Amino acid sequence: MRITAALKPLRIGPVEVDFPVVLAGLAGYSDLPYRLICRSTGAPFCTTEAMLDKQAIIEARLRRGLIKRDPADRPLAGQIMGSDPEVMAEAAVALRDMDFDVIDLNFACPVKKVLSRKRGGYLMGEPYLAVEVVESVLSTVPDRPVTVKLRRSFKETDKDNRAFWRIARAAFEAGAAGICVHARSVDQKYQGRADWAFLSTVKREFPDRTVIGSGDILTAEDALRMLEETGVDGVTAARGAIGNPWIFRQARDLAAGRAPFHPSLAEQRELIERHFRLASETFGPDRALRIMRYFGIRYSRMHPHPAKVRNAFVGVKSAQDWRAVVNEFYSC
Numbered sequence: 001m002r003i004t005a006a007l008k009p010l011r012i013g014p015v016e017v018d019f020p021v022v023l024a025g026l027a028g029y030s031d032l033p034y035r036l037i038c039r040s041t042g043a044p045f046c047t048t049e050a051m052l053d054k055q056a057i058i059e060a061r062l063r064r065g066l067i068k069r070d071p072a073d074r075p076l077a078g079q080i081m082g083s084d085p086e087v088m089a090e091a092a093v094a095l096r097d098m099d100f101d102v103i104d105l106n107f108a109c110p111v112k113k114v115l116s117r118k119r120g121g122y123l124m125g126e127p128y129l130a131v132e133v134v135e136s137v138l139s140t141v142p143d144r145p146v147t148v149k150l151r152r153s154f155k156e157t158d159k160d161n162r163a164f165w166r167i168a169r170a171a172f173e174a175g176a177a178g179i180c181v182h183a184r185s186v187d188q189k190y191q192g193r194a195d196w197a198f199l200s201t202v203k204r205e206f207p208d209r210t211v212i213g214s215g216d217i218l219t220a221e222d223a224l225r226m227l228e229e230t231g232v233d234g235v236t237a238a239r240g241a242i243g244n245p246w247i248f249r250q251a252r253d254l255a256a257g258r259a260p261f262h263p264s265l266a267e268q269r270e271l272i273e274r275h276f277r278l279a280s281e282t283f284g285p286d287r288a289l290r291i292m293r294y295f296g297i298r299y300s301r302m303h304p305h306p307a308k309v310r311n312a313f314v315g316v317k318s319a320q321d322w323r324a325v326v327n328e329f330y331s332c
């Protein structure tokens, strides 16, 4: 792939990172250990898994250590979901007091249970409420960059995306430091193609604002192609980063005109074992094993025999099983 324009750093208010390909918020995946792994492979900025507004408030009050942090894991956006403007503002204060570098409001999550509780993507169907939430958060926390994660619309059939424009304009008017746009509707969930042409339109509409694109970044090539084709300021690697944390290094290689790095089996093993150690330190050995089982399944995609390795990780029930799979498939 030929890169025609030099990649610019990504700015989110006062936060500036050297490279515009960042780790997306990913429930079940963008936890502290995986964020540290992705940083080690070149991710300059990460977002937490979506947290409930109340969860952030309780954590700030009780300091139970349920929201795992590490000084090496910065700059970091803490992402919250909710729909009560006052509670969301209180949660934003909590994140600021916990020293998150950016506060990200999730209006994009399509999970049924989340929508039925009037959170996440529900707000794309309730633009007036969404604007109230944004204004409440921004007026309460003017001293920390706030970003909003949006979808193109609530329904796929909503072609004029009126709610999107209403929320995005109000967010910037109220002082948002940026928006991240997943170029699908909420009811599309993760199906169908993301509408990259919509991202170009959004960037044209907000040429001086930070717009981050999301959707169908499955490879490093996709990441650079989205930057080039749509003009967005940054892109998030989401499904493309699950099991391939090297996507960040690969994107940096491509941007520098180098062939993208492909990890050897030994390099894959080193990273997977380091991930296990970080997960054990963070969550304790039992939870780490459960987490690493599904990460192992995802890591198998980088192996020369993905189906076999995947099946082997699916069968893991104990730490011994785990070690046996790693020894069998990742020894050179």
Ligand SMILES: Cc1cc2nc3c(=O)[nH]c(=O)nc-3n(C[C@H](O)[C@H](O)[C@H](O)COP(=O)(O)O)c2cc1C
Pocket (backbone or CB within 6 Å): 024, 025, 026, 027, 028, 048, 049, 050, 079, 106, 108, 149, 182, 190, 194, 214, 215, 216, 217, 218, 236, 237, 238, 239, 240
């Ligand atoms: C398993 C999974 C969990 C996700 N969790 C979150 C989340 O917690 N917060 C968020 O903003 N987006 C979340 N997303 C959406 C992604 O950040 C991204 O916007 C979406 O996957 C589209 O990008 P892609 O097509 O490149 O995967 C999640 C997506 C997946 C697949």
